[in-house]
Amino acid sequence: AQKVTQAQTEISVVEKEDVTLDCVYETRDTTYYLFWYKQPPSGELVFLIRRNSFDEQNEISGRYSWNFQKSTSSFNFTITASQVVDSAVYFCALSSLSGSRLTFGEGTQLTVNP
Amino acid sequence: GAGVSQTPSNKVTEKGKYVELRCDPISGHTALYWYRQSLGQGPEFLIYFQGTGAADDSGLPNDRFFAVRPEGSVSTLKIQRTERGDSAVYLCASSLTGPSGANVLTFGAGSRLTVL
Numbered sequence: 001a002q003k004v005t006q007a008q009t010e011i012s013v014v015e016k017e018d019v020t021l022d023c024v025y026e027t028r029d030t031t032y033y034l035f036w037y038k039q040p041p042s043g044e045l046v047f048l049i050r051r052n053s054f055d056e057q058n059e060i061s062g063r064y065s066w067n068f069q070k071s072t073s074s075f076n077f078t079i080t081a082s083q084v085v086d087s088a089v090y091f092c093a094l095s096s097l098s099g100s101r102l103t104f105g106e107g108t109q110l111t112v113n114p
Numbered sequence: 115g116a117g118v119s120q121t122p123s124n125k126v127t128e129k130g131k132y133v134e135l136r137c138d139p140i141s142g143h144t145a146l147y148w149y150r151q152s153l154g155q156g157p158e159f160l161i162y163f164q165g166t167g168a169a170d171d172s173g174l175p176n177d178r179f180f181a182v183r184p185e186g187s188v189s190t191l192k193i194q195r196t197e198r199g200d201s202a203v204y205l206c207a208s209s210l211t212g213p214s215g216a217n218v219l220t221f222g223a224g225s226r227l228t229v230l
Contacts, residue, residue, distance in 0.1 A: 004156075033215045043203065044117075045157070045221035052216065091156050095215035100147075100170045102219065104156030 002027045004094050006105035013082055014113050021077045021108045023092030029053075031097040034068065034075045039089040039107070051075065082112045116140075118222035120206050126228045127196055135191045135225040137206030145212030146189050147219060148181055149205040157205055163189060164212050196229045203227070
């Protein structure tokens with residue numbers, strides 16, 4: 001069975017602070033995919049990134065960066081210089097190679113205060 | 115359409131009633147998914163369609179839940195004899211191809227179901 005754990009239920013920061021959202025996963029698959037989605041108050045989940053299990057290179061996209069560490073089964077997400085518009089619920093998710101389903105964590109509610 | 119469209123956005127019903135929730139995926143997307151999101155939780159998989167057929171319905175909680183996609187485009191999630199525990203946001207998503215764990219899903223805004 002697959003499992004995704006996001007231990008931080010809520011995080012509150014002040015604008016311009018850096019913030020890291022943690023994600024730990026469990027799977028018996030050797031090939032799998034990891035995702036991050038953002039859910040703003042409108043409710044629509046927005047895709048942020050996908051990584052496959054063979055690619056452990058960290059990735060940076062603007063103020064966003066992701067740290068994938070297979071040895072610790074973690075896929076953490078950092079927002080640099082946070083902005084109020086970053087306020088949302090962020091979900092980490094896991095899928096097997098041929099899977100038709102995503103297994104989501106419970107999400108982290110990020111609030112960025114001005 | 116430009117995105118995944120779900121109707122109604124909100125539905126309030128009484129316990130025991132029948133409910134239908136509709137999803138209109140992105141044009142050309144062959145794969146369609148339904149997820150359920152309870153308050154404060156992550157989305158949970160319900161069912162996956164590839165074309166017209168339900169390729170994986172193992173997430174449906176019981177036989178009160180049923181979904182169809184008769185022409186391989188629009189899908190309807192049907193819930194019979196609703197219970198208060200069915201209250202949740204029902205999310206629909208679509209992807210260009212399937213099945214593959216690499217698929218990037220595009221989600222709709224959801225249908226919020228409240229069972230009184």
